[in-house]
Structures are given as structure tokens and as C-alpha cells.
Amino acid sequence: MTISSIEVVVYTAYFVLPGYVIYGIVNSFVPMQIRSDAEKVLRFILYSLIELALWFWWLGRIGDADKSTYWIKLLAVVLFTSIITGAVIGIFLKWNPCGRLLRRLKVQVISKVPSAWDYKFSNLKEGRRLTVALNDGTFIRGIYYSRSMASCDDGYKDIYLEESWQLDGDGNWVRVKDTDGVWISPGAIKWISFKEGEADAEK
Structure with missing residues (x-):
């Protein structure tokens, strides 16, 4: 042939x-x-x-x-x-x-996931309220849900939150009026705090 x-x-x-x-x-x-x-x-x-x-x-x-x-x-x-x-x-x-079985057997294994960033964002099963601390000492709060995005590029860890939120005088989360989300560059991020709870419950 x-x-x-x-x-x-x-x-x-x-x-x-x-x-x-x-x-x-x-x-x-x-x-x-x-x-x-x-x-x-x-x-x-x-x-x-x-x-x-x-x-x-x-x-x-x-x-x-x-x-x-x-x-x-x-x-x-x-x-x-x-x-x-x-x-x-x-x-x-x-x-x-296999990993579940090994953990039940008390066997410690090394994760194949590249970073804690990838591990956390790939395992989010529902909406989260995020507080992002910036290097300049300020904070950005927002909702990470189905229309949000966290980069999986090893060299560029930016994040987009689909809604911006802020704290009122009583410490409650309040949705920013007419928000269309916020993008945060990787160089500005110092740490991120995750808070459980359905995002829609507080709208």
C-alpha cells in the first residue's frame, strides 16, 4: 500500500x-x-x-x-x-x-498539582467571598463564582472577581452598586482569604 x-x-x-x-x-x-x-x-x-x-x-x-x-x-x-x-x-x-485510599491508610503522598493556588481554585465547588490583600496595604473584596476566573499559568497568577463588594459600618458585606467585577494583577496580590457561603444569599 x-x-x-x-x-x-x-x-x-x-x-x-x-x-x-x-x-x-x-x-x-x-x-x-x-x-x-x-x-x-x-x-x-x-x-x-x-x-x-x-x-x-x-x-x-x-x-x-x-x-x-x-x-x-x-x-x-x-x-x-x-x-x-x-x-x-x-x-x-x-x-x-488512589489518593483517597492512601490517605485512609495514613500514607503521605506528594501532590502533582503545581501550586497551592491551582489546588485551591481548582477545588472550589461553590461561590466564595474573597478578600484580597494588596501589596500597598489596601484590600479588594469580591465574589468568586461561575463567571470569575483565576489564571492557571505558572508565571502569571492574576484573578478576576465577577462582583466587587465592600464592608459597611457594621462589618457586613455589601455589593458595590453597578459592579461589573474587578481584575487584580498578579504583582499586586499579597494574600487571599476565602470565606464560605453562597454568593447569591447576600444579594
């Missing part, structure tokens, strides 16, 4: 594209510490091999009578299966059954 140059490109991409998609989805569930580009490429290949092993039965059923249709079908199936595989792996790692 003769393989054309375009087929070489497509088949090569097949062993990289699924890993890239799966890695991105898994990393959105559980931020991972990657020390080098070589390690990232190896992780791409590992995820691609897992995807191939899980979905080979489906990929083998794609007919190749019409080459143009074949490539379109292959790309669609690869993207779909990569999304499913990434979500399953991400949920599994988020649940972390």
Missing part, C-alpha cells in the same frame, strides 16, 4: 491531536505540573495511545471508499472520542481514588 504525503501528515497528526485535546481537558479538571516540553510531548503521545486503544474498534469501522469523506469522518470521530476520553480521565483524576 502506497501512502501519500498528505496521509503521512494526517496519520502523524492523529498521534498528536488526541493527546493535545485530552491534555487540555484533563488540565482543566486537575492542573498538572509539567517540567519540560519533552515531558508534555510524551504526555500527548501517552494520551493518544490510550485514546487509540479505547476507540480502535470504532475507528476501524470507518470506510475509506471516498478519501475526502474518510478524512472528515476520521477527524470528527477523533475529536469526539478525544473529548470523551479527556473528560473521563479528568473526572477520574479529580476524584483521585
Whole structure:
């Protein structure tokens, strides 16, 4: 069988594209510490091999009578299966059954999460009231909820709070009128305090 140059490109991409998609989805569930580009490429290949092993039965059923249709079908199936595989792996790692078992056995393990920042923000399951202390001695208060965002970039830890709040004379949290949120640059942040409680309950 003769393989054309375009087929070489497509088949090569097949062993990289699924890993890239799966890695991105898994990393959105559980931020991972990657020390080098070589390690990232190896992780791409590992995820691609897992995807191939899980979905080979489906990929083998794609007919190749019409080459143009074949490539379109292959790309669609690869993207779909990569999304499913990434979500399953991400949920599994988020649940972390091995870590739970080891903790029950009183075995201390080193976390693979890059930083405490990533650990905290990736595990927030509901709204939080945040007090952000700035390096100039002032404070910013706001709500971190579904429309807020905390950076997962190792070198740039900024944060966006979807609503600005302030303390009144009695020490109660009061929503700032017409607030559209506040962005805080990483260089300005000194520390962050998290307070539990549904954000909507105080509106």
C-alpha cells in the first residue's frame, strides 16, 4: 500500500491531536505540573495511545471508499472520542481514588498539582467571598463564582472577581452598586482569604 504525503501528515497528526485535546481537558479538571516540553510531548503521545486503544474498534469501522469523506469522518470521530476520553480521565483524576485510599491508610503522598493556588481554585465547588490583600496595604473584596476566573499559568497568577463588594459600618458585606467585577494583577496580590457561603444569599 502506497501512502501519500498528505496521509503521512494526517496519520502523524492523529498521534498528536488526541493527546493535545485530552491534555487540555484533563488540565482543566486537575492542573498538572509539567517540567519540560519533552515531558508534555510524551504526555500527548501517552494520551493518544490510550485514546487509540479505547476507540480502535470504532475507528476501524470507518470506510475509506471516498478519501475526502474518510478524512472528515476520521477527524470528527477523533475529536469526539478525544473529548470523551479527556473528560473521563479528568473526572477520574479529580476524584483521585488512589489518593483517597492512601490517605485512609495514613500514607503521605506528594501532590502533582503545581501550586497551592491551582489546588485551591481548582477545588472550589461553590461561590466564595474573597478578600484580597494588596501589596500597598489596601484590600479588594469580591465574589468568586461561575463567571470569575483565576489564571492557571505558572508565571502569571492574576484573578478576576465577577462582583466587587465592600464592608459597611457594621462589618457586613455589601455589593458595590453597578459592579461589573474587578481584575487584580498578579504583582499586586499579597494574600487571599476565602470565606464560605453562597454568593447569591447576600444579594
